[in-house]
Amino acid sequence: MGRAPCCDKANVKKGPWSPEEDEKLKAYIEKYGTGNNWIALPQKIGLKRCGKSCRLRWLNYLRPNIKHGGFSEEEDNIICSLYISIGSRWSIIAAQLPGRTDNDIKNYWNTRLKKKLLGRRKQSNVNRLSSTSHDPKDENGSLDDSCEPVLSNSALERLQLHMQLQSCQNPLSFYNNPALWPKLQPLQEKLIQSLQFLNENTNYTLMQQHVLPSTQPGQEHTIDFYEPPNTSVIDGLNIDELENSLNAFNAGSNPDVMEQSNNGGTQAVSTFQADLDDLLHNKTIGFPPQEEDPIAEFDCFKAMDSLKDSMIWWSTDFESKSASTNSWDSSGPVLQSHGMYQDYGLGYNVK
DNA sequence: AAGCGATCCAACCGCGCCCCG
Protein backbone atom coordinates (compact mmCIF):
# COMPACT_ATOMS: atom_id res chain seq x y z
CA MET A 1 0.00 0.00 0.00
CA GLY A 2 1.62 3.17 -1.17
CA ARG A 3 1.25 6.66 0.07
CA ALA A 4 -1.64 8.63 -1.34
CA PRO A 5 -0.46 11.26 -3.80
CA CYS A 6 -0.70 14.83 -2.58
CA CYS A 7 -2.43 15.88 -5.78
CA ASP A 8 -3.89 14.56 -8.98
CA LYS A 9 -0.70 13.85 -10.86
CA ALA A 10 -2.51 13.61 -14.15
CA ASN A 11 -3.92 17.10 -13.97
CA VAL A 12 -0.97 19.05 -12.72
CA LYS A 13 1.60 20.81 -14.80
CA LYS A 14 5.23 19.95 -14.23
CA GLY A 15 8.45 21.54 -15.29
CA PRO A 16 9.60 25.13 -15.41
CA TRP A 17 7.30 27.86 -14.22
CA SER A 18 6.11 30.47 -16.67
CA PRO A 19 6.24 34.18 -15.78
CA GLU A 20 2.44 34.20 -15.71
CA GLU A 21 2.33 31.40 -13.16
CA ASP A 22 4.97 33.14 -11.08
CA GLU A 23 3.00 36.35 -11.16
CA LYS A 24 -0.23 34.64 -10.16
CA LEU A 25 1.38 32.82 -7.26
CA LYS A 26 3.33 35.79 -6.03
CA ALA A 27 0.41 38.19 -6.23
CA TYR A 28 -1.89 35.82 -4.39
CA ILE A 29 0.49 34.99 -1.58
CA GLU A 30 1.49 38.59 -1.08
CA LYS A 31 -2.15 39.51 -0.82
CA TYR A 32 -3.67 36.59 1.05
CA GLY A 33 -0.84 34.42 2.31
CA THR A 34 -0.95 30.69 1.86
CA GLY A 35 -3.82 30.15 4.22
CA ASN A 36 -1.65 27.47 5.81
CA ASN A 37 -2.63 25.10 3.09
CA TRP A 38 -0.34 24.69 0.16
CA ILE A 39 -2.32 21.82 -1.24
CA ALA A 40 -5.44 23.92 -1.64
CA LEU A 41 -3.57 26.97 -2.87
CA PRO A 42 -3.22 26.16 -6.56
CA GLN A 43 -6.95 25.58 -6.91
CA LYS A 44 -7.69 28.92 -5.32
CA ILE A 45 -5.39 30.68 -7.74
CA GLY A 46 -6.36 28.61 -10.71
CA LEU A 47 -2.95 27.12 -11.23
CA LYS A 48 -2.55 23.62 -12.56
CA ARG A 49 0.27 22.94 -10.18
CA CYS A 50 0.88 20.67 -7.26
CA GLY A 51 0.75 22.46 -3.92
CA LYS A 52 4.21 21.26 -3.10
CA SER A 53 5.45 22.68 -6.34
CA CYS A 54 3.90 26.03 -5.46
CA ARG A 55 5.54 25.95 -2.06
CA LEU A 56 8.90 25.17 -3.54
CA ARG A 57 8.59 27.86 -6.16
CA TRP A 58 7.70 30.43 -3.54
CA LEU A 59 10.38 29.42 -1.09
CA ASN A 60 13.18 29.07 -3.55
CA TYR A 61 12.44 31.76 -6.05
CA LEU A 62 9.53 34.11 -5.51
CA ARG A 63 9.91 34.83 -1.82
CA PRO A 64 11.19 38.36 -1.11
CA ASN A 65 14.88 38.97 -0.41
CA ILE A 66 16.06 35.84 -2.12
CA LYS A 67 19.65 35.99 -3.29
CA HIS A 68 20.96 33.86 -6.11
CA GLY A 69 24.57 33.12 -6.94
CA GLY A 70 27.53 35.18 -5.90
CA PHE A 71 28.37 33.41 -2.68
CA SER A 72 30.88 35.35 -0.62
CA GLU A 73 33.92 33.98 1.16
CA GLU A 74 32.15 34.43 4.44
CA GLU A 75 29.21 32.44 3.17
CA ASP A 76 31.57 29.75 1.92
CA ASN A 77 33.05 29.59 5.37
CA ILE A 78 29.73 29.32 7.10
CA ILE A 79 28.49 26.66 4.74
CA CYS A 80 31.61 24.56 5.15
CA SER A 81 31.79 25.05 8.89
CA LEU A 82 28.25 23.95 9.34
CA TYR A 83 28.43 21.16 6.81
CA ILE A 84 31.41 19.67 8.55
CA SER A 85 29.83 19.96 11.94
CA ILE A 86 26.22 19.05 11.20
CA GLY A 87 26.26 17.50 7.77
CA SER A 88 23.74 18.07 5.04
CA ARG A 89 21.16 19.87 7.13
CA TRP A 90 20.65 22.39 4.40
CA SER A 91 17.70 24.12 5.96
CA ILE A 92 19.70 24.76 9.11
CA ILE A 93 22.65 26.00 7.14
CA ALA A 94 20.34 28.18 5.09
CA ALA A 95 19.00 29.70 8.28
CA GLN A 96 22.46 31.08 8.89
CA LEU A 97 22.61 32.76 5.51
CA PRO A 98 19.97 35.43 5.06
CA GLY A 99 18.39 35.33 1.66
CA ARG A 100 19.77 31.92 0.81
CA THR A 101 17.60 28.90 0.35
CA ASP A 102 18.42 25.37 1.33
CA ASN A 103 18.11 24.35 -2.29
CA ASP A 104 20.54 27.01 -3.40
CA ILE A 105 23.08 26.06 -0.79
CA LYS A 106 22.67 22.40 -1.52
CA ASN A 107 23.26 22.98 -5.19
CA TYR A 108 26.17 25.25 -4.48
CA TRP A 109 27.76 22.71 -2.21
CA ASN A 110 27.22 19.79 -4.54
CA THR A 111 28.36 21.54 -7.65
CA ARG A 112 31.15 23.77 -6.46
CA LEU A 113 32.20 23.84 -2.85
CA LYS A 114 32.55 20.10 -2.42
CA LYS A 115 34.64 19.80 -5.51
CA LYS A 116 36.68 22.73 -4.47
CA LEU A 117 37.39 21.27 -1.08
CA LEU A 118 38.12 17.83 -2.36
CA GLY A 119 40.32 19.21 -5.07
CA ARG A 120 38.55 17.08 -7.57
CA ARG A 121 38.97 19.41 -10.41
CA LYS A 122 38.95 17.66 -13.64
CA GLN A 123 42.34 16.35 -14.57
CA SER A 124 42.94 18.92 -17.24
CA ASN A 125 42.63 21.65 -14.70
CA VAL A 126 44.84 19.91 -12.22
CA ASN A 127 47.53 19.37 -14.74
CA ARG A 128 47.41 22.62 -16.49
CA LEU A 129 50.42 24.77 -15.89
CA SER A 130 49.89 27.75 -18.03
CA SER A 131 46.24 27.97 -18.91
CA THR A 132 44.59 31.21 -17.94
CA SER A 133 41.07 30.14 -18.69
CA HIS A 134 38.60 29.85 -15.89
CA ASP A 135 34.98 29.32 -15.26
CA PRO A 136 33.19 32.50 -16.30
CA LYS A 137 30.27 31.54 -14.13
CA ASP A 138 32.29 32.11 -11.03
CA GLU A 139 30.99 35.45 -10.10
CA ASN A 140 33.05 36.01 -7.03
CA GLY A 141 36.74 35.79 -6.67
CA SER A 142 36.71 33.14 -4.02
CA LEU A 143 35.28 30.64 -6.39
CA ASP A 144 37.59 31.38 -9.16
CA ASP A 145 40.27 28.89 -8.43
CA SER A 146 41.90 28.94 -11.77
CA CYS A 147 45.10 30.08 -10.16
CA GLU A 148 44.56 28.15 -6.96
CA PRO A 149 46.85 25.22 -6.27
CA VAL A 150 45.36 21.85 -5.52
CA LEU A 151 44.72 21.26 -1.85
CA SER A 152 47.62 19.99 0.14
CA ASN A 153 47.65 16.33 1.12
CA SER A 154 47.02 17.05 4.74
CA ALA A 155 44.17 19.39 3.99
CA LEU A 156 42.64 16.66 1.91
CA GLU A 157 43.16 14.19 4.70
CA ARG A 158 41.44 16.51 7.10
CA LEU A 159 38.44 16.76 4.91
CA GLN A 160 38.36 13.08 4.18
CA LEU A 161 38.54 12.29 7.84
CA HIS A 162 35.62 14.57 8.40
CA MET A 163 33.77 12.81 5.67
CA GLN A 164 34.52 9.48 7.27
CA LEU A 165 33.30 10.76 10.59
CA GLN A 166 30.20 12.08 8.98
CA SER A 167 29.50 8.89 7.12
CA CYS A 168 29.10 6.81 10.22
CA GLN A 169 25.45 5.90 10.44
CA ASN A 170 25.33 5.98 14.18
CA PRO A 171 27.56 8.62 15.71
CA LEU A 172 27.13 7.22 19.16
CA SER A 173 28.15 3.77 18.15
CA PHE A 174 31.00 5.30 16.33
CA TYR A 175 32.00 7.30 19.32
CA ASN A 176 32.05 4.28 21.54
CA ASN A 177 33.43 1.79 19.13
CA PRO A 178 37.02 2.29 18.06
CA ALA A 179 36.62 -0.46 15.54
CA LEU A 180 34.44 1.87 13.56
CA TRP A 181 36.93 4.66 13.61
CA PRO A 182 38.58 5.52 10.37
CA LYS A 183 41.96 4.07 9.66
CA LEU A 184 44.53 6.57 10.73
CA GLN A 185 48.15 7.01 10.03
CA PRO A 186 50.35 6.35 13.08
CA LEU A 187 50.98 10.03 13.57
CA GLN A 188 47.30 10.77 13.42
CA GLU A 189 46.54 8.01 15.89
CA LYS A 190 48.98 9.53 18.32
CA LEU A 191 47.38 12.87 17.85
CA ILE A 192 43.94 11.49 18.48
CA GLN A 193 45.15 9.71 21.59
CA SER A 194 46.60 12.93 22.87
CA LEU A 195 43.35 14.61 22.10
CA GLN A 196 41.34 12.16 24.08
CA PHE A 197 43.02 13.48 27.16
CA LEU A 198 42.80 17.05 26.03
CA ASN A 199 39.23 16.68 24.96
CA GLU A 200 38.06 15.47 28.31
CA ASN A 201 39.07 18.79 29.76
CA THR A 202 37.67 20.66 26.83
CA ASN A 203 34.38 18.81 27.11
CA TYR A 204 34.20 19.50 30.77
CA THR A 205 34.57 23.16 30.15
CA LEU A 206 32.08 23.23 27.35
CA MET A 207 29.59 20.98 29.02
CA GLN A 208 29.27 23.14 32.05
CA GLN A 209 26.67 25.27 30.40
CA HIS A 210 23.78 22.95 30.89
CA VAL A 211 21.21 25.49 31.84
CA LEU A 212 19.98 27.85 29.21
CA PRO A 213 18.62 31.27 29.92
CA SER A 214 14.94 31.06 29.39
CA THR A 215 12.76 33.31 27.36
CA GLN A 216 10.17 32.67 30.02
CA PRO A 217 11.03 34.13 33.41
CA GLY A 218 11.38 31.49 36.04
CA GLN A 219 11.61 28.73 33.50
CA GLU A 220 14.90 27.11 32.78
CA HIS A 221 15.83 24.86 29.95
CA THR A 222 17.78 22.05 31.44
CA ILE A 223 19.73 20.35 28.79
CA ASP A 224 20.80 16.75 29.07
CA PHE A 225 23.62 17.47 26.78
CA TYR A 226 26.58 15.67 28.14
CA GLU A 227 26.36 11.97 28.62
CA PRO A 228 29.18 9.71 29.65
CA PRO A 229 30.73 7.86 26.73
CA ASN A 230 29.03 4.61 27.61
CA THR A 231 25.61 6.14 27.46
CA SER A 232 23.63 5.89 24.29
CA VAL A 233 20.96 8.46 24.91
CA ILE A 234 21.19 12.16 24.28
CA ASP A 235 17.85 13.80 24.63
CA GLY A 236 18.68 17.45 24.47
CA LEU A 237 21.12 19.89 23.12
CA ASN A 238 23.30 22.66 24.31
CA ILE A 239 22.16 25.62 22.38
CA ASP A 240 24.59 27.89 24.12
CA GLU A 241 27.50 25.92 22.94
CA LEU A 242 26.20 25.80 19.43
CA GLU A 243 25.71 29.49 19.45
CA ASN A 244 29.13 30.06 20.94
CA SER A 245 30.73 27.87 18.36
CA LEU A 246 28.97 29.61 15.55
CA ASN A 247 29.78 32.98 16.98
CA ALA A 248 33.36 31.89 17.08
CA PHE A 249 33.10 30.80 13.48
CA ASN A 250 31.60 34.06 12.46
CA ALA A 251 33.42 36.50 14.65
CA GLY A 252 36.75 34.89 15.29
CA SER A 253 37.93 35.88 18.71
CA ASN A 254 34.88 37.09 20.50
CA PRO A 255 35.82 38.15 24.03
CA ASP A 256 32.58 36.81 25.44
CA VAL A 257 33.13 33.49 23.85
CA MET A 258 36.67 33.43 25.07
CA GLU A 259 35.51 34.11 28.54
CA GLN A 260 32.69 31.63 28.48
CA SER A 261 34.27 28.64 26.96
CA ASN A 262 37.72 28.92 28.43
CA ASN A 263 40.68 28.12 26.26
CA GLY A 264 40.09 24.64 24.91
CA GLY A 265 36.85 24.99 23.02
CA THR A 266 37.45 28.45 21.71
CA GLN A 267 40.89 27.62 20.51
CA ALA A 268 39.49 24.63 18.80
CA VAL A 269 36.84 26.50 16.90
CA SER A 270 39.02 29.41 15.99
CA THR A 271 41.71 27.05 14.83
CA PHE A 272 39.08 25.24 12.91
CA GLN A 273 38.12 28.51 11.31
CA ALA A 274 41.71 28.95 10.26
CA ASP A 275 41.71 25.46 8.84
CA LEU A 276 38.63 26.26 6.88
CA ASP A 277 40.20 29.38 5.56
CA ASP A 278 43.06 27.22 4.52
CA LEU A 279 40.82 24.75 2.82
CA LEU A 280 38.62 27.27 1.16
CA HIS A 281 40.98 29.99 0.24
CA ASN A 282 44.27 28.22 0.37
CA LYS A 283 45.59 30.49 3.07
CA THR A 284 48.59 28.36 3.74
CA ILE A 285 50.55 31.10 5.32
CA GLY A 286 53.34 29.79 7.48
CA PHE A 287 53.92 26.40 5.98
CA PRO A 288 54.28 24.98 2.52
CA PRO A 289 51.33 23.11 1.06
CA GLN A 290 52.99 19.74 0.90
CA GLU A 291 54.70 19.79 4.24
CA GLU A 292 52.26 20.68 6.90
CA ASP A 293 53.34 21.82 10.26
CA PRO A 294 52.60 18.94 12.64
CA ILE A 295 51.34 21.39 15.20
CA ALA A 296 48.88 22.78 12.74
CA GLU A 297 47.75 19.26 12.06
CA PHE A 298 47.34 18.71 15.75
CA ASP A 299 45.24 21.81 16.12
CA CYS A 300 43.11 20.70 13.31
CA PHE A 301 42.38 17.37 14.89
CA LYS A 302 41.77 19.06 18.16
CA ALA A 303 39.15 21.15 16.51
CA MET A 304 37.69 18.17 14.80
CA ASP A 305 37.49 16.18 17.96
CA SER A 306 35.72 19.02 19.64
CA LEU A 307 33.37 19.36 16.76
CA LYS A 308 32.76 15.65 16.79
CA ASP A 309 30.92 16.12 20.01
CA SER A 310 28.82 18.81 18.49
CA MET A 311 28.16 16.55 15.59
CA ILE A 312 26.95 13.80 17.84
CA TRP A 313 24.23 15.73 19.48
CA TRP A 314 23.29 17.54 16.34
CA SER A 315 22.99 14.32 14.45
CA THR A 316 21.00 12.68 17.15
CA ASP A 317 18.66 15.44 17.94
CA PHE A 318 17.95 16.66 14.51
CA GLU A 319 17.07 13.19 13.38
CA SER A 320 13.89 13.56 15.31
CA LYS A 321 13.18 17.21 14.91
CA SER A 322 11.81 18.95 11.91
CA ALA A 323 13.04 22.37 11.01
CA SER A 324 10.72 25.18 10.20
CA THR A 325 13.28 27.83 9.54
CA ASN A 326 12.57 28.03 5.89
CA SER A 327 8.84 28.10 5.92
CA TRP A 328 7.75 31.19 4.14
CA ASP A 329 5.74 32.57 6.96
CA SER A 330 8.33 32.05 9.63
CA SER A 331 11.35 33.22 7.75
CA GLY A 332 10.48 36.86 7.41
CA PRO A 333 12.74 39.12 5.44
CA VAL A 334 15.88 38.02 7.21
CA LEU A 335 16.68 34.80 8.96
CA GLN A 336 18.36 35.61 12.19
CA SER A 337 20.70 33.12 13.66
CA HIS A 338 19.35 33.74 17.09
CA GLY A 339 15.86 32.99 15.89
CA MET A 340 17.05 29.76 14.46
CA TYR A 341 18.20 28.46 17.78
CA GLN A 342 15.18 29.79 19.49
CA ASP A 343 13.08 27.87 17.04
CA TYR A 344 14.90 24.71 17.79
CA GLY A 345 15.13 25.43 21.44
CA LEU A 346 11.41 25.62 21.66
CA GLY A 347 11.19 22.11 20.40
CA TYR A 348 13.31 20.65 23.14
CA ASN A 349 12.53 19.36 26.53
CA VAL A 350 11.75 22.03 29.00
CA LYS A 351 12.19 20.58 32.43
C1' DA B 1 30.07 25.25 -36.85
C1' DA B 2 28.89 21.02 -34.89
C1' DG B 3 29.23 17.46 -31.60
C1' DC B 4 29.88 15.99 -27.16
C1' DG B 5 30.90 15.86 -22.35
C1' DA B 6 30.78 18.61 -18.15
C1' DT B 7 28.46 21.60 -15.24
C1' DC B 8 24.73 24.10 -13.21
C1' DC B 9 20.43 24.55 -11.04
C1' DA B 10 15.31 24.52 -10.96
C1' DA B 11 12.18 21.30 -9.99
C1' DC B 12 10.58 16.81 -8.65
C1' DC B 13 10.22 12.87 -5.52
C1' DG B 14 9.58 10.29 -1.51
C1' DC B 15 10.04 9.89 3.30
C1' DG B 16 9.40 11.19 8.09
C1' DC B 17 7.29 14.15 11.26
C1' DC B 18 3.62 16.87 13.09
C1' DC B 19 -0.95 18.37 13.70
C1' DC B 20 -5.66 17.83 13.98
C1' DG B 21 -10.04 15.59 13.89
Place this chain on the structure above:
DNA sequence: ACGGGGCGCGGTTGGATCGCT
Protein backbone atom coordinates in the same frame (compact mmCIF):
# COMPACT_ATOMS: atom_id res chain seq x y z
C1' DA C 1 -4.88 6.58 20.89
C1' DC C 2 -5.01 6.50 16.17
C1' DG C 3 -5.03 7.57 11.34
C1' DG C 4 -4.93 10.71 7.54
C1' DG C 5 -3.49 14.95 5.48
C1' DG C 6 -0.14 18.42 5.00
C1' DC C 7 4.45 20.25 5.56
C1' DG C 8 9.37 20.32 5.40
C1' DC C 9 13.43 18.19 4.36
C1' DG C 10 17.26 15.95 1.79
C1' DG C 11 18.33 13.41 -2.29
C1' DT C 12 17.91 13.02 -7.12
C1' DT C 13 16.77 14.14 -11.85
C1' DG C 14 16.82 16.21 -16.23
C1' DG C 15 16.89 20.18 -19.21
C1' DA C 16 19.67 24.21 -20.26
C1' DT C 17 23.98 26.09 -20.81
C1' DC C 18 28.89 26.19 -21.21
C1' DG C 19 33.35 24.96 -22.90
C1' DC C 20 36.41 22.16 -25.31
C1' DT C 21 37.80 19.75 -29.45
